[in-house]
Amino acid sequence: MHVLVIYESMFGNTRLIAEQIATGFALVADVCVLPIQGATPDLVRTADLVVVGAPTHAHTLSTAQSRQGARDIASRSGGSLHLDPDSESLGVRDWFRTCPDGHGRLAAAFDTRYDASPVLTGRASRGIARRIHDRGYRMVTEPESFLVTHANVIASGEELRAFGWGIELSEMVSLLTAH
Secondary structure (H helix, E strand, O other): OEEEEEEOOOOOHHHHHHHHHHHHHHOOOEEEEEEHHHOOHHHHHOOOEEEEEEEOEOEEOOOHHHHHHHHHHHHHOOOOOOOOOOOOOOOHHHHOOOOOOOOOOEEEEEEEEEOOOHHHHEOHHHHHHHHHHHOOOEEOOOOEEEEEOOOOOEOOOHHHHHHHHHHHHHHHHHHHHHO
8 A cells, every 4th residue: 555645834743743644654554755745646646545734724724825924923933933844835725726636545634733622723634624525535534633732842642643543544544445
């Protein structure tokens, strides 16, 4: 099985979660984890499972304006926030314009968001799931959120939970593809 874990990340949190999800999968599958701009249509077509993740901005997927706002916050942080090396690329919302049709291939969605009620924060993973389903992919599970503190670091235990979610996804996909 070939798994593609792709992500958008501004401060590195979503990238770290994507890497942990991929590590959970690496026990049983060939896994490639890469930033959204590397997820070319040809590469996506080779995957048996596509896992897509993004940070939650203003209750949903980022926009060019919200990504610029994140860059502005980082520049004003006095060095306490660092931009992910791939933060200048397009976001997941933009990537869906070139995402190839899934033709029933499997997919999963995740996000990072502040550690508060989703009513207050929103969940980018729901927008990802809706868009990827609309492209003809079959979701293997409900969208998942991983929490970030207000200091903009991954909350305690979330990296381990992401690793475990990768293992759970691999088990779900194994069951789905065994029939």
